Amino acid sequence: DGGITQSPKYLFRKEGQNVTLSCEQNLNHDAMYWYRQDPGQGLRLIYYSQIVNDFQKGDIAEGYSVSREKKESFPLTVTSAQKNPTAFYLCASSVSGRPGNGQFFGPGTRLTVL
Amino acid sequence: GQQLNQSPQSMFIQEGEDVSMNCTSSSIFNTWLWYKQDPGEGPVLLIALYKAGELTSNGRLTAQFGITRKDSFLNISASIPSDVGIYFCAGQLVSGTASKLTFGTGTRLQVTL
Numbered sequence: 338d339g340g341i342t343q344s345p346k347y348l349f350r351k352e353g354q355n356v357t358l359s360c361e362q363n364l365n366h367d368a369m370y371w372y373r374q375d376p377g378q379g380l381r382l383i384y385y386s387q388i389v390n391d392f393q394k395g396d397i398a399e400g401y402s403v404s405r406e407k408k409e410s411f412p413l414t415v416t417s418a419q420k421n422p423t424a425f426y427l428c429a430s431s432v433s434g435r436p437g438n439g440q441f442f443g444p445g446t447r448l449t450v451l
Numbered sequence: 452g453q454q455l456n457q458s459p460q461s462m463f464i465q466e467g468e469d470v471s472m473n474c475t476s477s478s479i480f481n482t483w484l485w486y487k488q489d490p491g492e493g494p495v496l497l498i499a500l501y502k503a504g505e506l507t508s509n510g511r512l513t514a515q516f517g518i519t520r521k522d523s524f525l526n527i528s529a530s531i532p533s534d535v536g537i538y539f540c541a542g543q544l545v546s547g548t549a550s551k552l553t554f555g556t557g558t559r560l561q562v563t564l
Contacts, residue, residue, distance in 0.1 A: 341493075370552075379454050379539060379554035380494075395551075427493050439484045439543070440552060442493030 339364045341443035343428050348448045350422075358413045358446045360428030367433035369411035370440060373397060374425040383426075386411055387433055415448065422450045457540055457555035465563050470527040472558040474540030479520035482543035484552070485512075489536045497538075498525070530562050 382395030400419025486494035500516035
């Protein structure tokens with residue numbers, strides 16, 4: 338089955354530690370995205386990547402970093418510089434050059450920083 | 452970053468009732484999308500709309516792309532308990548080869564028997 342996987346589902350970290358969230362897709366999509374969701378709010382874009390070895394900042398990139406070394410993978414690192422990292426993180430992918438196809442989401446990772 | 456205005460924020464309805472929700476923006480979009488999110492899961496795409504005035508159905512769901520390209524509407528007919536969840540609209544503006552989405556704040560739907 339094609340899809341997007343995120344692991345782990347739940348993640349706990351101590352304050353001041355960096356943590357990396359995994360996102361893998363086997364949909365052969367060129368573009369991948371990371372969103373953050375807080376209670377009662379919509380999704381906010383952190384970073385996105387249109388192609389391997391290239392990525393762009395979204396609306397709330399401060400305190401986060403990404404890499405795109407492989408088409409299938411787009412890991413997100415939440416650094417200690419992120420002031421309020423506890424949130425639900427969602428990864429998505431889409432077909433580049435195909436406007437209007439929408440984005441397909443993974444199941445999410447809930448990060449709690451203690 | 453911009454977030455789209457969605458209303459209502461939440462609604463309680465009885466099974467069998469019809470539901471309407473809408474989404475408005477201060478800027479225009481090329482495409483409007485509607486997603487449903489179950490608790491603790493990622494959003495799932497329900498309907499995509501590609502041109503102004505378009506009306507599209509998916510089972511009991513019907514969505515419309517507003518004529519001004521600044522709004523969209525979603526209707527659910529004869530609601531059932533599994534319709535419970537959060538419904539998000541999203542406007543899509545193509546930039547280069549990536550499709551950036553701007554999301555609404557969500558409408559939380561609860562269905563009572």
